[in-house]
């Protein structure tokens with residue numbers, strides 16, 4: 001069926017669901033490093049770590065090559081090993097669960113709340129066994145989880161808590177900043193996230209020993225870095241544990257420092273966009289935005305709506321492709337992780353294990369949200385979404 005909408009926008013460029021913003025300052029910062037003697041781990045890495053730690057209010061920050069590497073380093077820091085169970089929400093990106101598998105651990109998928117799609121603290125207790133070592137909470141879309149409840153359950157059972165804060169840099173929970181809410185807090189600087197270094201990540205923690213372990217993990221398990229050896233008396237080094245090459249380069253760190261300067265402004269803009277959407281959609285019976293708790297400062301990495309039609313049967317996919325034809329780069333975050341073939345084959349997961357996440361998956365759509373979106377982009381998204389829903393979901 002070709003609609004008026006298809007004809008209107010078939011030749012306009014798509015508004016993506018997320019996009020980085022690189023300015024002349026960023027380019028100058030990277031160029032300066034490219035002309036310096038240190039391309040990889042040099043002075044900019046430490047500067048980025050210091051600036052980041054100050055921004056999120058954590059005692060330590062360890063820069064690393066990706067958000068996935070940050071999660072892996074967190075698992076290593078906690079000593080997760082073969083057979084250890086790690087509780088993870090079903091509604092997340094695969095890396096949240098994969099990091100436990102990297103260390104020989106077993107991800108145990110937990111269901112989410114239907115209104116926020118955040119890890120449901122009420123079901124955590126029923127998933128804890130003698131082999132459980134940690135909980136990874138995911139601040140889905142940028143809304144911090146209920147950390148007071150999660151941390152209380154964890155400490156009652158002697159478990160560690162990792163915040164996968166890939167979506168929530170710049171957010172808050174009960175006046176505390178994201179980066180300080182869990183034992184270890186991990187971030188991603190992939191281009192769709194709040195700030196970018198191309199690829200990159202960070203581990204933030206108040207615990208000096210975990211920070212030390214994350215630091216050696218990113219450098220082969222070696223206790224000193226090349227730059228320290230060059231300036232010191234000796235060329236000797238020791239590998240004390242099995243690590244990886246997960247280093248972030250100096251030019252990426254320079255980009256990170258420059259991007260971090262803009263983070264607060266960008267979060268403000270994301271909040272304005274989310275408010276416009278909320279206002280435009282609040283009376284529309286065909287969709288429901290996710291609920292936001294009064295306890296949080298939302299960082300709005302994603303703007304997810306759930307279709308509220310009774311019948312589904314593929315309606316979401318029809319809406320998604322109509323939105324794309326209409327120039328809106330809508331997306332779906334995420335396929336519940338336990339439904340992926342890898343987990344079904346290797347860990348015997350199956351549909352029915354996390355029914356709330358599975359039902360939500362049939363209904364969710366991520367709409368464009370990024371700081372460089374113009375007011376007219378916002379209006380376009382609102383009008384195309386409203387028309388498409390009338391056509392396909394009414």
Ligand SMILES: *Cc1c(COP(=O)(O)O)cnc(C)c1O
Nearest residue numbers: 066067068093095166188189190
């Ligand atoms: C992006 C993301 C990651 C992984 O980050 P990369 O930097 O792409 O490795 C992990 N968890 C969540 C929830 C993410 O959105």
